[in-house]
Amino acid sequence: MHASSHLTEASPRSIARNVGVIIVGVALITLCAKIKVPSWPVPMTLHTLAVMALAVAAGPRLATATFFAYLFVGAAGLPVFSGTPERGIGLVYMAGPTGGYLLGYLAASWVTGSLALGRGTIGRALAMLAGLGVTYALGLPWLAFFVPADQVIPLGFAPFILGDLINIAMVAIGALFIPSRLIGQIGR
Template sequence: MSKQTAVKEMVLCALFVALTVVLSQIAIPVQPVPVNLATLSVMLAGGVLGAKNGAVSQAVYVLMGAIGLPVFSSFSGGIGIVAGPTGGYIIGYIAAAWLIGLLASRCGGKVWQLALIMAAGEALCYLLGTAWFMFSTGTGLLESLLLCVVPFLLGDAAKIAVASLLVPALNRALGLRKKVGAA
């Protein structure tokens, strides 16, 4: 990899960290999980940066918040947020970006394929987040799903639609690989 390519990758990762920070603040503060646009950035990071760099961008975001920078929803931060009941969803950003990047690199970049891939990434984030929520609160599966997943399905479907349309356009605009998110 050339030095120019490495610098471009670092800059793009940093841009997606910043995008996640900004979109995390566009929120409706409901309990126990705030509604925000962060997962839109997660989907875009995976689809544009690929598995490795998409995951790296989200890992940097999580680490920034864990050390106390106010990057999470409502300008919160600290290890208590990551270790708290909703921390599994935040950790799930890393896994979701990785999965989306991995699968997107193997598809032809059609919008419907990207939508399915992003739904899979969102499902992985739901799985990790809900499992941690259940573990940390002692709440049962049905109640956890009703609190932490069901209220978000419609909004997340809209984010999936937007992201699956934006990824091919962003890849073209940024002059990235023909196959979306190729490693």
């Protein structure tokens, strides 16, 4: 068999597998968005758990594609976000107080996935912390458009950081069961 024909034969399977990972990933992110503790202006969810798990398991390209698909589905008006439909849908919701966090998770998908590739447990945990830092770096300034500046940390960081760190710890422990050589390989 010629090498190029092998690549042609593998491509449809690879594409189908990647599409399947994206669909399951969007469903996982949506489920984690809907498991929430109501709070204002940003609800407490398991978004961090889903984003970090996908980034560590799928790698930067597939994790970023998955979160982008999640944002696309949400922008189209499907109630995938944590506050939908109660707090609005589509672009209206995305332009609200949580919009910066959503963009932060998109960036964190790439950062975490890239930094976690081939790393051990500590490297993966540090990659997730870097991704979380990116999420807050985009989410907090955005939130400042909706709340007084002196309330950004009390409303947008303090209530969430412990839960986010616990989510990262859970993903790090779960990733112990995935060999380092397979990290970032789902969908390949």
